[in-house]
Amino acid sequence: MSEITESTPESGLEASREASREAATDMATEVSREAATEAATDTAKVLPLLVAPDPLLRKRSEPVAAVDDAVRQLMHNLVKTMHAEGGIGLAAPQAGIHRRVIVVDVEAEDGGTGYPLRLANPELKQVSADKVGHSEGCLSVPELTAEIFRSAEVTVAYLDESGTAQEITASGLFAACLQHEIDHLNGVLFFDHLGAVRREMIIRRLKKRKRELEGKSESSAGTGGKESARAGAPLL
Numbered sequence: 001m002s003e004i005t006e007s008t009p010e011s012g013l014e015a016s017r018e019a020s021r022e023a024a025t026d027m028a029t030e031v032s033r034e035a036a037t038e039a040a041t042d043t044a045k046v047l048p049l050l051v052a053p054d055p056l057l058r059k060r061s062e063p064v065a066a067v068d069d070a071v072r073q074l075m076h077n078l079v080k081t082m083h084a085e086g087g088i089g090l091a092a093p094q095a096g097i098h099r100r101v102i103v104v105d106v107e108a109e110d111g112g113t114g115y116p117l118r119l120a121n122p123e124l125k126q127v128s129a130d131k132v133g134h135s136e137g138c139l140s141v142p143e144l145t146a147e148i149f150r151s152a153e154v155t156v157a158y159l160d161e162s163g164t165a166q167e168i169t170a171s172g173l174f175a176a177c178l179q180h181e182i183d184h185l186n187g188v189l190f191f192d193h194l195g196a197v198r199r200e201m202i203i204r205r206l207k208k209r210k211r212e213l214e215g216k217s218e219s220s221a222g223t224g225g226k227e228s229a230r231a232g233a234p235l236l
């Protein structure tokens with residue numbers, strides 16, 4: 001009996017010691033995970049972006065075979081570039097890298113965490129029939145924005161940065177952004193969704209801008225992303 005009464009608090013103590021050891025291990029794992037993310041982010045580079053009408057923006061991107069360190073580095077570089085340019089989404093081909101990798105930094109309507117989202121081989125699994133218009137800009141289409149109608153809700157399957165298969169259902173601007181970035185992987189730009197007249201007008205303006213920039217020094221050329229951001233439309 002005395003053995004039991006003695007051993008009970010001890011095993012209780014043992015259990016709580018174990019619990020706190022486990023918590024400490026969890027914390028250590030969390031810290032080292034965070035440190036690893038930070039280290040990778042520290043080595044991230046801001047990539048130069050292609051500007052329409054560059055024909056490389058029309059090339060289809062290839063799927064990644066696996067999410068390896070090179071793909072993870074690409075994801076980090078894209079996030080850093082997206083943030084540096086004031087965008088809320090970016091696709092690898094915009095940096096001239098024709099791999100099916102995108103990043104998105106839109107707060108989910110349910111306040112989901114873990115953003116920016118890094119997606120490899122994203123695929124539209126479900127798209128709602130009802131469409132909704134959002135004003136869209138694009139880091140590769142400087143100074144021009146348009147209201148684009150897209151599926152109001154989409155479900156996207158993808159590989160996350162650890163290579164795990166995931167699925168996400170999004171609505172609102174988040175859904176528009178996912179569709180816009182997946183379009184980039186297929187060589188599609190937002191103004192392709194417009195009627196012929198407006199699309200031609202945008203293409204003419206882009207060509208004119210390119211000619212003007214070619215007449216100026218390289219230093220004055222840029223994506224113009226910040227100017228568009230000032231115009232109010234999100235840059236996808």
Ligand code: NI
Pocket residue numbers: 137138139140180184235236
């Ligand atoms: Ni874009």
